[in-house]
Amino acid sequence: MRRTRxxxxxxxxxxxxxxxxxxIIQILGALLILAxxxxxxxxxxxxxxxxxxxxxxxGSGILCVLALLDAQWGFVxxxxxxxxxxxxxxxxxxxxxxxxxxxAH
Numbered sequence: 001m002r003r004t005r006x007x008x009x010x011x012x013x014x015x016x017x018x019x020x021x022x023x024i025i026q027i028l029g030a031l032l033i034l035a036x037x038x039x040x041x042x043x044x045x046x047x048x049x050x051x052x053x054x055x056x057x058x059g060s061g062i063l064c065v066l067a068l069l070d071a072q073w074g075f076v077x078x079x080x081x082x083x084x085x086x087x088x089x090x091x092x093x094x095x096x097x098x099x100x101x102x103x104a105h
Contacts, residue, residue: 026066032059033082048089057086 032055039045045052060082067075 022066025062029059029062029066032056032062048093050090050093053086053089053093057083057090060086 036045036052036055040047040052060079064076064079064083067073067079
């Protein structure tokens, strides 16, 4: 059946807007992880460098919080550990225990 009139169900719905914002935040978090990962796989970015670790920590932190809010415990574990490992790498850089080079080796 084809609809020709705008009904009350077609009004702006703040819940659907919230879901859209959540989806955008999820995609942003995933891209913050995937972009440096892809660059590292092509040997354009070192896995122990600031440009690799900072987006990984931010992206995984974002995804961990979103998973926590949705009680998705497997993803909380995955993203939480990912964030902690990335933060550990950042602490190592700050303390001078790691090189800051851009190469993968």
